[in-house]
Amino acid sequence: MIKVRVLGATQSAANIRAMDKAVRKRFYDEMLEISRKILVRSHRYVPYDTGKLQRSGKVKGYPGRYPVVYTSYGGPDVPYALIQHENLQYFHPGGRRAKYLELAVKDYEPEISKALEVATRNETQKFSMAGKVMTRI
Numbered sequence: 001m002i003k004v005r006v007l008g009a010t011q012s013a014a015n016i017r018a019m020d021k022a023v024r025k026r027f028y029d030e031m032l033e034i035s036r037k038i039l040v041r042s043h044r045y046v047p048y049d050t051g052k053l054q055r056s057g058k059v060k061g062y063p064g065r066y067p068v069v070y071t072s073y074g075g076p077d078v079p080y081a082l083i084q085h086e087n088l089q090y091f092h093p094g095g096r097r098a099k100y101l102e103l104a105v106k107d108y109e110p111e112i113s114k115a116l117e118v119a120t121r122n123e124t125q126k127f128s129m130a131g132k133v134m135t136r137i
Contacts, residue, residue, distance in 0.1 A: 023123045028067035030119040034112055035059040035071045042104035046073065047084050047092040056081060071101065 039057050046054045056078040061069040074081030084090065088098050097103070105112075 019124060022126070023120050024065070024067060025063070026119050026123040027116060028061065028063045028069070030116055031067060031069040032059065032061050034108065034115060035061070035069045038071050038101070038104045038108055041107050042071075042073075042100050044095070045097055045100035045103045047090070047096045047098075047100070048094070053078050053081055053084060073101065 036059050039059055042057065043054055046057070048054055053073060056075050057071070057073045059069065059071050061067065073085070085098055085100060085102075090098060092098070
């Protein structure tokens with residue numbers, strides 16, 4: 001009969017759970033930062049008359065097991081936000097235009113994946129398996 005005993009497995013499992021939580025948190029924080037940059041960049045493009053539409057822009061996040069972050073414009077006081085965003089026939093002076101949020105995302109598109117990759121890699125590198133996993137036969 002062969003007996004195998006794993007030493008350090010409990011600590012290793014705890015480290016993996018802690019790393020999972022830390023990586024999700026870091027990923028979420030990075031998504032929030034990217035979304036804020038997108039919102040600021042979209043201010044270059046958002047149609048501007050009274051400034052109400054621009055001021056309605058917001059970033060909202062929901063952390064947790066599957067973090068989600070939204071960048072949006074509009075609300076009850078600005079029901080025309082979607083129409084302004086989608087209607088390509090509207091004229092917007094001063095370089096402002098429809099698809100203002102999409103344009104801002106495209107401006108940052110090359111950086112988004114890289115930033116998320118670097119953030120999660122840096123976070124995982126902080127963890128090392130405390131206590132080596134060893135087997136004895």
